[in-house]
Amino acid sequence: MVEAVIFDIGNVLIEWQPERYYDALMPRAEREAMFAEVDLHAMNDNIDRGAPFRDTIYDWAERYPKWRDKVRLWHDDWIKMASPGIERSQRLMAALQAKGIPVFSLTNFGIGSYDHAAQFYPFLRQFDRDFISGHMGVTKPDPKIYQMLESETGLSGHQLIFTDDRADNIATAHTFGWKTHLFEGPDGWAKRLIDEGLLSEAEAA
Known part of the structure; x- marks a missing residue:
């Protein structure tokens, strides 16, 4: 689950x-x-x-x-x-959180650049947990950053579903047994969240 x-x-x-x-x-x-x-x-x-x-x-x-x-x-x-924002993806994030489903970031992002971006994109301060490479000292697809996420959350394998636009980042997540979705647009990601039973069609609109 x-x-x-x-x-x-x-x-x-x-x-x-x-x-x-x-x-x-x-x-x-x-x-x-x-x-x-x-x-x-x-x-x-x-x-x-x-x-x-x-x-x-x-x-x-x-x-x-x-x-x-x-x-x-x-x-x-x-x-x-770093623009524009992908609005439907941001709505999907908010819809998951509205149902009480925790949403984490796992991102290759600098410390200063993230703080700068958050001034323009307030949702960047709204993740339930942040896993930002600049603070962690390691970037995807290095397995260490995935290990750090698991260690800090106590979650692993099919307890996690991860979307990323890069196949190499997805490939490392597979080695940890995570559920994954190669992001090619918000419509496909919305469908996957529906198929997983995490959102209804209305919630994912």
């Missing part, structure tokens, strides 16, 4: 599309050249493991004078990369 529902955040509850953001600022070929030269996702991985938000980005920007101003936008304009 499912005792708690676990949501990833990026591309599940909030769209996270840095490439799309930069494509709106510069020609796509130029953006691709920047991403090929500057490993922005590796920079962000450091933040997700707990490195300082602004300082990490600004220090990274100094390594690449050609791209300095654009790299700094990863911090200065960050909320535009």
Whole structure:
């Protein structure tokens, strides 16, 4: 029996599309050249493991004078990369909690970037339990972060159902025996919650 529902955040509850953001600022070929030269996702991985938000980005920007101003936008304009919110997913979270079903986060997210995002997305302060990689010092799909969640909640296996948009994160959850759903949009996730008996069709609308 499912005792708690676990949501990833990026591309599940909030769209996270840095490439799309930069494509709106510069020609796509130029953006691709920047991403090929500057490993922005590796920079962000450091933040997700707990490195300082602004300082990490600004220090990274100094390594690449050609791209300095654009790299700094990863911090200065960050909320535009993390938008819009995925409203139906947020409604599903609220509907589960309204029925007394605990909802946890399990997210690769920095400390400073999460605090910044929560100013724009109040639901980020409404999880029953938060499992944020920046505070935990480890990111998905490392098994350690899943072990930490189980240890802290006392739940495991089929007591948990987890949705994430990345197959590698789902694959690790499978090794722990969790129920899983590869998130490809809120409609499919809503159907899964209905099929699991956690929400009715009306509650999942």
